[in-house]
Structures are given as C-alpha cells and as structure tokens.
Amino acid sequence: MSDFDTHLAKAERHLARFSEGIVANQIGGEAVEAADGETFETISPVDLKPLARVAHGKTADVDRAAKAAKAAFPAWAAISGDERKKILHKVADAIVARAEEIALVECMDTGQAWRFMSKAALRGAENFRFFADRAPAARDGASLRTTGQINVTTRSPIGPVGVITPWNTPFMLSTWKIAPALAAGCTIVHKPAEFSPLTARLLVEIAEEAGLPKGVWNLVNGFGEDAGKALTEHPDIKAIGFVGESRTGSMIMRQGADTLKRVHFELGGKNPVIVFADADLDRAVDAAVFMIYSLNGERCTSSSRLLVEAPIYDAFVGRVAEKAKAIRIGHPLDPETVVGPLIHPVHEKKVLSYFDVARQEGATIAAGGEKVQGPGGGCYVAPTLFTGVSNDMRVAQEEIFGPVLSAISFKDEQEALEIANDVDYGLTGYLWTSDVTRAFRFSDALEAGMIWVNSENVRHLPTPFGGVKSSGIGRDGGDWSFDFYMETKNVAFATSAHRIPKLGG
Template sequence: MSDFENNLRKAEAYLERFKTGGVSNHINGEAMPALDGTTFETISPVDLKPLARVAHGKAADIDMAAKAAKAAFPAWAAQSGDARKKMLHAIADAIVKRAEEIAFVECMDTGQTLKFMAKAALRGAENFRYYADKAPEARDGRTLQAPGQLNITTRVPIGPVGVITPWNTPFMLSTWKIAPALAAGCTIVHKPAEFSPLTARLLVEIAEEAGLPKGVWNLVNGLGEDAGKALTEHPDIKAIGFVGESRTGSMIMRQGADTLKRVHFELGGKNPVIVFADADLERAADAAVFMIYSLNGERCTSSSRLLVEASIHDTFVAMVAEKAKRIHVGHPLDPKTVVGPLIHPVHETKVLSYIELARSEGATVAAGGTKVEGPGGGCYVAPTLFTGARNDMRIAQEEIFGPVLTAIPFETEAEALSIANDTQYGLAGYLWTSDVTRALRFTEGLAAGMIWVNSENVRHLPAPFGGVKNSGIGRDGGDWSFDFYMETKNIAFATAAHNIQKLGG
C-alpha cells in the first residue's frame, strides 16, 4: 500500500464519525443539535461529496452559548495565571496527540494539502504553548510616577468574546485567536466558517477532554447572516475577533455598533512582493512562488502582486513561470501534491472568473490559467501567472484568494512604492534588495502592517500581526493580543497631601 493509499484509508476512518453523526454545536460542555433541529451540508472540495450534516445554529443557539460564556466567565477570570498556564499546556499536549487526525480532517474539509497541513496541529499547539507561558503575566501593568502620586496599571479580561474564523486554514487560525483569549481570562463563543466546520468541532472537544471547564468555550455553527449576525449583536459578547473578508468586517462593525463592541479584524490583502535588480533572484523567485502557491493561494498574506524592476522583469518572470508550471496539482492527501482543490465550487467559480477577466483586460497568461481535472473531479485550478498587467486592472486591485499571481514591471524605486501602495489593502509586503538603505527607505514608505525584507512570511509569535487600510484593525501576537482581550485599569495613589478645593463649606 502506497503512502497515499494509506492516507486515504486513515482519512476515511477519521471522517466516519462526522459522516454518521454529523457536526454538533457545543454549548456549556454539551454536544447538541441546533435548537430548531435544522442542519446544513458540508462537502469536500476533493470530490464535492457530502462530508457531514452540520447543526445550523441561529440566534437562539447564540443566545444560549453567550449566556453559558457569561455564566462561566467569573470563575475562569478569577483563576490564577499559573492555573490557566497549566490548562493551556494541557490543551496543547492533547492537540499534539491528535495531530494526524486534525491534519487529515483539515485536508479533506478544506482541500489544503498534507504538505502544509501536516504541521497545522503542531502550529496550533505552539500557539497554545506560547500563550500558556504568557498567561501568568497577562494582568501585569506599569508603575507611573507623578508629583505626589503613584499610578499603577493592571489589565483585566474584557468578558465573554466572540471569535469568527475563516475557512482557509481553520484549525490554526482558531488557535491563534482562542489561545490568547483563554490566557487573558476571557470565555468564548466560536463561530467557524460554514465551508470548513469539522476541525473546530475537534478543537473544542480536545480542550474539554484536557480539562477546560464547561461553558468557557462554546461552539455554534451557522451562517454569517444568522449565527454570525446574532453573535456580533449579542449584548453579553463584549468583543469580536474576526478573520475574513474586508466587506464582512465592515458589516460586523455596523452590527456591533449598538452594543459598542470592541472589534479586532484581520481582513483581506493584495500584498506586493517587490524585487529589485540587486536582489538574490533565485531566492526571491522561490519566495514569490511559495507565498502565492502554497496553501492553494488561499491565504491573507499571499504575495499576489509581483512588482519587478524593468531591467530584470522578463528574466525573473520567466523563472517564476517555470517554477509555477512544475508545481504538482492533485489530491490533498498525496504527499507529492503542492496545490490541492480550492475550498468550494462557489470559490472556484470566483477564481476562474478572475482568470477570464484578466484575459479580457489584456493580461497574458505566462503559466496556468485553467481548471485542472484533478482526482475526484473537485475544485482544482492550475497555478497561474499573468504578465503584461497594469496596477489599475481589477486582477491587480481585488483579492482573488487563489493561486493567481499578477506581475507588473517598474522603472524606479519611487514608481515601485507608488504601485505597491496603490490599493485599498495594506496587510503585508515583501521586499527583495541587497541595498540596506533602500530597504530602510522603502519599508518606511510602504503602507502595510507587516513587511518582510529578503524573506517570505516567517512568523515570530511575539511580533505584531495585522494590517492597515482595508486590511484590518488591531494586532495579534505577543502583548498586542492581550490589549484586545483585556481592559487596562489605572489606580492612582496619593503619596503626599495635595490641595483639595473646598466647595460649599
């Protein structure tokens, strides 16, 4: 039996529970159907066949989950940082033990390949371990001296929070949001994306089996227009952490306005990778290819615009095109596969429509540009590169969220910066040059929340993660996450008698 065949056999065994028992909500420590008994179907992008019936939660389910989170909040918030540290490490240990199951389920639910998802659970466990170790210092503040006064700051958890996660790498991104919330002392209502709900169910199950108290973490499946809307409007939910489209983020802000919700958004991107002639071109080409074609191009930080200095443009683009043509498209559980099927037929249609739009706008296909008849007949699209593009084309301005790269030449540093910033987004940027002073100038002017110089996206958990413009509000990572999930309190002590005005006496 080949590794691929063995992977398929294991995946079927892991998925059987969902195919026979469906995907339930999880409220106050109990697995339960939607209160009105309704379900929706989730399919695999590999073969478009049903994976499970999923509980279709709505406002009543969200209300029950929010009340459970509210009831559990005082006891969880009162636990010591050391106790929460121990609990989060136990969750991390439990995630590691089920790493293979998580990876295989994620592959079949999302179309993401085992090449990248094999480490998804370990990344998730790492997120929990990082915030476990930070939990004891979550409430720490500062001492601020003033004449005759001593100010002491501290932080307290904000309360029950809503977490809404996307479909592209749902397990890892759920841990990225939920781990710091738990470390801070918050309780949670989690609504995963309806296209990929399976590993969210595994994650809450793992957490409670590791000992997390009932009601601290609640899960409600549903659609954005019902469960999502109810969560963002619920008065018991004090904040919403959301990862997804910019348009949806704007909607969440409106829905949460009446209850003055705090929001943290990681939204879309149209991220440039800028390559100057003095760069290490082979490394830059490898990085550009990795950042657009890994994870099927379905990642917020993908480098979807390739800006190349004109003197090397044709040579460099040819290097990228050759690499793109050699990428293996196939079944996500095949160890050879780099690009698997896109998440859903709806999204496949969107990506293919942009490819047709590019042709109509006058861009040239240098690689890919077609649907691929992959195993199972699912949502396979070839890694695609467009040349002859301008930055005012829709393919250079709008987030495609697929394995599609648009190359644009530039003549000068000033032109490169102008093109890079000429978009509504500002999540990430990637700069390739051997000129240190240019790197300092360029990164100062680049409108992006995160910039990597001579590197692809290499995450450092203590560093801030987030974007500017339409790419988001707020930052994850390190203490920045605690700034969102906690309120800062200042206590001022008089250290000397000061003049108090006497009124009425």
Template sequence: MSDLEENIAKAAGYLNRFRDRDVLNQIGGEAVPALDGETFETVSPVDLKPLGRIAHGKAADINRAAKAAKTAFSAWAAMPGEQRKKLLHRIADAIEARAEEIAFVECMDTGQALRFMSKAALRGAENFRFFADRAPEARDGKTLRAPGQVNMTTRVPIGPVGVITPWNTPFMLSTWKIAPALAAGCTIVHKPAEFSPLTARLLIEIAKEAGLPEGVWNLVNGFGEDAGKALTEHPDIKAIGFVGESRTGSLIMKQGADTLKRVHFELGGKNPVIVFADADLDRAADAAVFMIFSLNGERCTSSSRLLVEEGVYDRFTTMVAEKAKRIKVGHPLDPETVVGPLIHPIHEAKVLEYIAIGRSEGAEVATGGEKLAGPGGGCYVAPTLFTRATNAMRIAQEEIFGPVLTAIPFKDEDEALTLANDVRYGLTGYLWTSDVTRAFRFTDQLEAGMTWVNSENVRHLPTPFGGVKNSGIGRDGGDWSFDFYMETKNIAFATTAHGIPKLGA
C-alpha cells in the same frame, strides 16, 4: 499500497465519525443539536461528496452560548494565571497527540495539501503554549510616578468574546484567536466558517477532555447571516475577533455598533512582493512562488502582486513561470501535492472568473489560467501567472484568494512604491533588495502592517500581526493580543496630603 492510498484509507477512518452522526454544537460543556434541529451539509472539495451534517445554529443557539459564556466568565477570570497556564498546556499536548487526525480531516474539509496541513496541529499547539506561558503575567501593568502620586496600571479580561474564523486554514487560525483569549481570562463563543467546520469540533473536544471548565469555550456552527449576525449583535458579547473578508468586517462593525463592541479584524490583502534588480533573484523567485502557491493561494498574506524592476522583469517572470509549471496539483493527501482543490465550487467559480477578467483586460497568461481535472473531479485550478499587467487592472486591485499571481514591471524606486501602495489593502509586503538603505527607506513608506525584507512570511509569535487600510484593525501576537482581550485600568494613589480645591467654603 501507495502513500496516497494509505493516507486516503486513514482519512476515511477519521471522517467516519462525522458521517455516522450529526456534528453538534458545544454549549455549556454539552454537545447539543441546534435548538430547531436544523443541519447543513459540508462537502469535500476533492470530490464534492458530503463529509457530514452540521448543526445549523441561529440566534437562539448563539443566545444560549452567550449566556453560558457569561455564566462561566467570573470563575474563569478569577482563576490564577498559573492554573490557566497548566490547562492550556494540556490542550496543546492533546492537540499534538491528535496531529495526524487533525491534518487529515483538515485536508479533506479544505482541500489544503498535506505537506502544509501536517504542520497545522503543531502550529496550533505552539500557539497554545506561547499564550499559556504568558497567562500568569497577563494582568501585569506599570507603575507610573507623578509628584505626590503613584499610578498603578493593571489589566482585566474584557468578558465573554466572539471569535469568527475563516475557512482557509481553520484549525491554526482558530487557535491563534482562541488561545490568547483564554489566557487573558475571557470566555468564548466560537463560530467557525461554514465551508470547513470539522476541525473546530475536534478542537473543542480536545479542550473539554483537557479539563476546560464548562461554558468557558462554546461552539456554534452556522452562517454569517444568522449565527454570525446574532453573535456580533449580542449584548453579552463584549468583543469580536474576526478573520475574513474586508466586506464582512465592515458588516460586523455595523452590526456591533449598537452594543459598542470592541473589534479586531484581520481582513483581506493584495500584497506586493517588490523585486529590485540587485536582489538575489533565485531566492526571491522561490519566495514569491511559495507565498502565492502554497496553501492554494488561499491565504491573506499571499504575495498576489509581483512588482519587478523592468531591467530584470522578463528574466524574473520566466523563472517564476517555470517554477509554477512544475508545481504538482493533485489530491491533498498525496505527499507530493503542492496545490490541492480550492475550498468550494462557489470559490472556484470566483477564481476562474478573475482569470477570465485578467484575459479580457489584456494581461498575458504566462502559465496556468485554467481549471484542471484533478483526482476526484473537485475544484482544481492550475497555478496561474499573469504578465504584462498594469496596476489599474482588476486582477491587480481585487483580492482573488487563489493560486493567481499578477506581475507588473516598474522603472525605479519611486514607481515601485507608488504601485505597491496603490491598492485599498495594506496587510503585508515583501521586499527584495541588497541595498540596506533602500530597505529602510522603502519599508518606512510602504503602507502595510507587516513587511518582510529578503524573506517570505516567517512568523515570530511575539511580534505584532495585522494590517492597515482595508486589511484590518488591531494586532495579534505577543502582548498585543492581550491589549485586545483585556481592559487596562489605572489606580492613582496619593502619596502626600496635597491641597484639595475647596468649593462652597
């Protein structure tokens, strides 16, 4: 039996539980169907066959979950940080123990390759451990002295929060949002994306088995127009953490306006990788290929625009094209696969439409540019490189969210900066140069929340993560996460009997 055949057999075993019975919501510590009994079907992008029936939550289910989160909030917020720390570490341990199950289910539900999803559970566990260790100090503040006065700041959890997560790497991104919320002392209503809901069910089961109190973490599946809308409008939900499209972020902001919800958005990107002639071109090419073709190109931080100094443009794009041609597209459970099927036929159609748009705009296809007949007949698209493009083309301005890279030449540093900033997004940037003074100049003016110099995206959990412009609001990571999930309070103590103005004397 080959590795692929063995993995398919294992995955079938893990997935049987979802086929045997409906995938339920979790409210107040109980696994429950939607109140109206409705379900929706989730399909695998590998072969478009059903993986399971999912409870279709709506406003009534969200209301029930929000009430459960509100009821559980006081006790959870009052729990000592050391105790929350122990609970979150138990969740991390349980995630690691089920790492293979999580990876295999995620691969079949999303189409992401096992070589990347094998690390999903470990990264999720790391997120829980990181924020668990900070739970005891989450409320700590500062002492600020003034003449005759000492100010003491502290932080308190904001209350029940809504977490809405995307379909591309759902398990890891759920832990990235949920772990700091729990560490801060918030209770949660989680609505996962409808295209890939299965590992959210595994995650909340893990939390319950680890001893998380009832109602602290609630799960409601559904669609944006029903469950999502109800969550963002619910008066008991004090904040919304959302990862997804910029258009959806705008809609959530409008829906939450009447209840003055705090929002944290990690939205889309059209991220440039800028390569100067003095860069290490071999390393830059490897990094550019990795950042656009790993995770099927379905990542907000993908390097989807390749800006190359014109003197090395032809050489560099040839290097990238050759690497892209050698990328293995195949079954996500094949250990050799790099690019698996895209998440859903709707998304596949969108990506193929953009490839057609690129051709119609006059860009050249250096490699790829077509649908592939992959194993199972699912949503396979070849890794694609467009060359001789301009920044005015739609393929250079709009987020495709697939394995499509658009290469644009530039003359000098000024033009490179103009091109890099000439989009409505500003999530990340990747700069390749051996000139350290240029690196300081360029990154200072680049309109991006995060920039990596001479590196692909290498995350360091204490650092802030987030974008500017249409790429988001707020920052995750380190203490920045607690700033979102907690309210800062100031208490001023008079240290002298100062003069008080006398009115009406």
C-alpha cells in the same frame, strides 16, 4: 501501501465519525443540535461529496451559547494565571497527540495539501503553549510615577467574546484567536466558517477533554447571516475577533455598533512582493512562488502582486512561470501534492472568473489560467501567472484568494512604492534588495502592517500581526493580543498631601 494510500485510509476512518450523525454545536459543555433541529451539509472539495451534516445554529443557539459563556466567565476569570497556564499546556499536549487526525480531516475538509497541513496542528499547539506561558503575567501592568503620585496599572479580561474564523487553515487560525482569549481569562463563543467546520469540532472536544471547564468554550456552527449576525449583535458578547473578508468586517462593525462591541479584524490583502535588480534573485524567485502557490493561494498574506524592476522583469517572471507550470497539482493527501482543490465550488467559480477578466483587460496568461481535472474531479485550478499587468487592472486591485499571481513592471524605487501602495489593502509586503538603506527607506514608506525584507512570511509569535487600511484593525501576537481581550485599569495613589481646591465656602 503508499503514503498516499495510508493517508487516505486513515482519513476515511477519522471522517467516518462525522458521517454517522450530526456534527453538533457545543454549548455549556454539552454537544447539542440546533434548537430548531436544522442542519446544513459540508462537502469535500476533492470530489464534492458530502462529508457531514452540521448543526445549523441561529439566534436561539447563539443566545444560549452567549449565556453559557457569561455564566462561566466569573469562575474562569478568577482562576490564577498559573492554573490557566497548566490547562492550556494540557490542551497543547492533546493537540499534539491528535495532530495527524486533525491534519487528515482538515485536508479533506479544505483541500489543502498534506505537506502544509501536517504542520498546521503542531502550529496550533505552539500557539496554545505561547499564550499559556504568558497567562501568569497577563494582568501585570506598569508603575508610573509623577510628583506626589504613583500610578499602578493592571489588566482584566473583558468578558465573553465572540470569535469568527475563516475557512482557510481553520484549525491553526482558530487557535491563534482562541488561545490568547483563554489565557487572558475570557470565555468564548466560536463560530467557524461553514465551508470547513469539522476541525473546530475536534478542537473544542480536545480542549474540554484536557480539562477546560464547561461553558468556557462554546461552539455554534452556522452562517454569517444568522449565527454570525446574532453573535455580533448579542449584548453579552463584549468583543468580536474576526478573520475574513473586508466587506464582512464592515458589516460586523455595523452590527456591533449598538452594543459598542470592541472589534479586532484580520481582513483581506493584495500584498506586493517587490524585487529590485540588486536582490538575490534565486531566493526571491523561490519566495515569490512559495508565497502565492503554497496553501492553494488561499491565504491573507499571499504575495499576489509581483512587482519587478524593469531591467530584470522578463527574465524574472519567466522563471516564475516555469516554476508555476511545474507545480504538482493533485489529491491533498498525496505527499507530492503542492496545490490541491480550492475550498468550494462557489469560490472556485470566483477564481476562474478572473481568467476572463485578465484577458479582457489585456493581461497575458503566462502560466495556468484554467481549471484542471484533478483526482476526484473537484475544485482544481492551475497555478496561474498574469504578466503585462498594470496596477489599475482588476486583477491587480481585487483579492482573488487563489493560486493567481499578477506581475507588474516598475522603472525605479518611487514608482515601485506608488504601485505597492496604490490598493485598498495593506496587510503585508515583501521587499527584496541588497541595499540596506533602500530597505529601511522603502519599508518605512510602504503602507502595510507587516513587512518582510529578503524573506518570505516567517512568523515570530511575539511580534504584532495585522494590517492597515482595508486589511484590518488591531494586532495579534505577544501582548498585543492581550490589549484586545483585556481592559486596562489605572489606580492613582497620592504620596503627599497635594492642594485640593475648596468649593462652596
């Protein structure tokens, strides 16, 4: 039996449990259907066939979950950081033990290739371990001295929080948000994306089986217009951590305004990879290809704009085109597959629409630009490269969120910077040059929350993760996560008898 056949057989066994009943919400430690009994269907992008019926949560379900999180908060917040560390490490251990199951289910639910998803669960476990180890010191602050006074700061968990996660790599991104919230001492209500809800169900089960107290982690499936809106408006929810589209982030801010919700947004991107003629071009080609065509291009940090210095433009984009044409498209469980089907027919339609837009705007399609009849007949789209693009074109300005790259020529450093910054987004940037002074100068002026120099996206968990402009608010990673999920308190102690003004005689 081939590796593909083995993966497929195992995936079918794991998916069978979801097709046998309803994928439930999890509220107060209990698996429950929606209050009104309604469900929605989730399909596989591989063949568009149903995978499961999912509980369709709405206002009543979110209200019940928020109250469960509120009730569980005092006890969870009172647990010592050392005890939370132990529990979160047990969660990580349980994730590792079921890593293959998680990956197989996620491949079939999202269309992401096994070669990438096989590591996603392990990255999720790493997120839990990282924040588990920080839990004992999460409340520590600073001692700040001045004349006649010592100030002592401390942090405490903000309370129940809402976490809304996206459909691309949903398992890993859920752990990235939920692990620091739990380590800080918060309780949560999690609403996963409706396009890929299955591994969220696995994750909350794993956590509770590993010893997380009931009600600390609540799961409500549903849509943005009902469950999402109810969560962002609920008075018991003190903060919202959201990963998704910029327009949805704006909506969440409006919905949370009346209750003064704290928000943390990781939103869209139209990230540039800037290649100067003096760069290591072999490595730059590989990095540019990897950062747009891995994970089906459905990633916020993808390098979707390729800016290349004019003297090397034709040769460089020619090499990218050759590699794009050679990328293996196929079933996500095939170990040889690089690009699998896009998440859903709705999203596939959006991505395909940009091929006509590119032609109308005068760009050249140097690779791809078409739908592919992949295994199962699902949402397969060829890795695509647009050349001859100017930065005012829609394909250079709008987030396509697929395996689609727009190549733009620049004449000098100043023009490269102007093009790179001339978008609404500012999540990441990738700079390739052997000139170290240019690297410092350019990265300092580039409008992005994260920049990699002579590298693709290589994450170091203690570093801040987030964007500027329409790409987000706030930072994840290290103690930056605790700044969001915790309140800071300052206590001032007088060390001498200072003069107190006398009023009223």
